Amino acid sequence: MKIVEYELRRIHLPLVRPFRTSFGSQSDREVLIVKVTTEDAVIGWAECVAMSSPLYSPEYISGCLETMREFLIPALNRATDVSARTVSELLKPYLGAQMAKAALETAILDAELKIAGISLATYLGANKSKVPCGVSVGIAPSIEALVDEVTSYVEAGYKRIKLKIEPGWDIEPVRKIRALFPDKPLQVDANQAYSRSDSKHLKQLDEFNLLLIEQPLDEHDILGHAQLARIMTTPVCLDESIISLSSAQDALELEATSVINIKPGRVGGYLESVKIHNYCLERSIPVWCGGMLETGIGRAANLALAALPGFTLPGDTSASSRFFKQDITTPFEMVDGYLDVPNGVGIGVVPDMEFLNSITRSVEIISNK
Ligand code: NPG
Numbered sequence: 076m077k078i079v080e081y082e083l084r085r086i087h088l089p090l091v092r093p094f095r096t097s098f099g100s101q102s103d104r105e106v107l108i109v110k111v112t113t114e115d116a117v118i119g120w121a122e123c124v125a126m127s128s129p130l131y132s133p134e135y136i137s138g139c140l141e142t143m144r145e146f147l148i149p150a151l152n153r154a155t156d157v158s159a160r161t162v163s164e165l166l167k168p169y170l171g172a173q174m175a176k177a178a179l180e181t182a183i184l185d186a187e188l189k190i191a192g193i194s195l196a197t198y199l200g201a202n203k204s205k206v207p208c209g210v211s212v213g214i215a216p217s218i219e220a221l222v223d224e225v226t227s228y229v230e231a232g233y234k235r236i237k238l239k240i241e242p243g244w245d246i247e248p249v250r251k252i253r254a255l256f257p258d259k260p261l262q263v264d265a266n267q268a269y270s271r272s273d274s275k276h277l278k279q280l281d282e283f284n285l286l287l288i289e290q291p292l293d294e295h296d297i298l299g300h301a302q303l304a305r306i307m308t309t310p311v312c313l314d315e316s317i318i319s320l321s322s323a324q325d326a327l328e329l330e331a332t333s334v335i336n337i338k339p340g341r342v343g344g345y346l347e348s349v350k351i352h353n354y355c356l357e358r359s360i361p362v363w364c365g366g367m368l369e370t371g372i373g374r375a376a377n378l379a380l381a382a383l384p385g386f387t388l389p390g391d392t393s394a395s396s397r398f399f400k401q402d403i404t405t406p407f408e409m410v411d412g413y414l415d416v417p418n419g420v421g422i423g424v425v426p427d428m429e430f431l432n433s434i435t436r437s438v439e440i441i442s443n444k
Pocket residue numbers: 126131210211264266314365366367368369391392393
């Protein structure tokens with residue numbers, strides 16, 4: 076396949092409410108949308124999940140744009156034939172850049188699957204037509220505000236609640252929510268906010284029957300996570316530390332994690348995600364699909380992945396309305412706590428161009444003619 080044009084578009088979407096994590100608060104989402112056009116004028120779409128600033132990952136939108144423009148797209152353009160399966164090998168000389176690489180691979184995959192006439196879900200190996208929805212709840216201004224927010228999600232039908240935690244916002248909010256919803260699947264996410272010396276403090280979370288504690292320590296502290304996992308009964312789940320299949324294999328072997336959050340952007344794409352999924356499935360390690368406040372473009376592709384058999388825990392696959400008043404695609408609406416997996420060709424959705432243009436801040440075209 077030949078790609079004749081890459082379009083890199085920055086858009087800005089307001090969030091329905093501010094989203095606060097241990098690394099910062101955001102009230103809007105800037106997104107980099109990638110569009111590829113093949114020589115036969117087939118279009119593929121993808122979303123780069125990097126944030127505006129390097130707070131969650133070293134990658135950030137301006138950096139991804141530069142990496143794509145200066146290195147990744149020229150490398151793809153030098154190849155005579157490009158297919159999604161060859162993208163990671165072609166881009167291997169350029170280190171890191173998982174989010175940028177994932178977006179390019181996914182856009183190419185979307186175009187390729189449109190040509191082949193199959194859906195991403197089928198291609199990846201999905202065995203479900205709908206997936207249960209979890210919701211990620213930010214750090215709230217007060218326990219009362221948290222209770223209100225969580226209650227609204229429980230009433231809306233969410234099957235699992237994830238509470239963001241940080242030092243000073245952990246045991247008490249979790250105690251309160253657990254007391255109100257004794258049977259609700261509940262988990263916490265620290266986004267690296269603790270250190271090894273907090274292990275006794277974190278162990279107090281064991282009394283709340285949590286599904287898991289996500290990324291309590293620094294992303295590089297695999298040993299610390301293994302030590303913590305030994306003393307806690309709550310399963311430790313890694314997110315930021317898992318950037319590839321091999322990092323997942325190492326963390327599992329070292330018993331630093333017993334559950335894995337798979338985020339396609341963080342690991343370099345959907346194909347690498349399937350490899351991690353397959354490795355975990357063979358070993359009965361549960362996995363779930365993380366979220367990065369995706370628009371409908373990224374959400375559609377995540378739903379396809381979350382429909383694979385090893386995704387046995389609800390993911391951060393929430394309805395479009397969790398974050399956005401208006402999505403750039405037909406919104407994903409939750410029915411009885413589930414979202415349908417798109418079954419159209421490719422990722423199964425396309426943006427509403429009028430709305431997309433209205434929220435576009437810049438467009439850059441890189442052609443290969
Ligand atoms: O549902 O899309 C969603 C958000 C889920 O909490 C969520 N994502 O650490 O997993 C995370 C967190 C995140 C959000 C990370 C934005 C980075 C950026």
